[in-house]
Amino acid sequence: MAKHNVQSPxxxxxxxxxxxxxxxxxxxGQRVEADSVIGLVEVMKQFSEVRAECAGTxxxxxxxxxxxxEPGQDLATIATEA
Incomplete structure (x- = not known):
């Protein structure tokens, strides 16, 4: 099982x-798809969605x-099925 780190844009x-x-x-522990929203980044009252980028847990x-x-900072880890 591979791991993928979701980074802040x-x-x-x-x-x-x-x-x-x-x-x-x-x-x-939840299964997510590549387009699943896992959080938001707020910058000066503007919100940008953070997506999983790959399917997995x-x-x-x-x-x-x-x-x-910070930009590029790891936010979450997803275990992929690859």
């Missing part, structure tokens, strides 16, 4: 939920909800 703040009172986009988030992040 932008600097900003990482969020796992679309809003504080809604469920997270994805949970550890979400193994871990490497940053916490609300953490500041």
């Amino acid at each position: 932008l600097p900003g703040t990482f969020y796992r939920k679309p809003s504080p009172d809604t469920p997270a986009y994805a949970e550890v 979400l193994q871990a988030f490497l940053v916490e909800d609300g953490d500041p992040i």
Whole structure:
């Protein structure tokens, strides 16, 4: 089983939920598809979706909800079926 790290496309703040009172986009242990949204990056009140980029099982988030992040920083790990 191979692993894929999802990286941040932008600097900003990482969020796992679309809003504080809604469920997270994805949970550890959940199967995701390449186009599945797993979080958001907020930069100056603009939100960009972070997608899984490959199909597999979400193994871990490497940053916490609300953490500041840098471009290229690893956000999550996905175990692929490759």
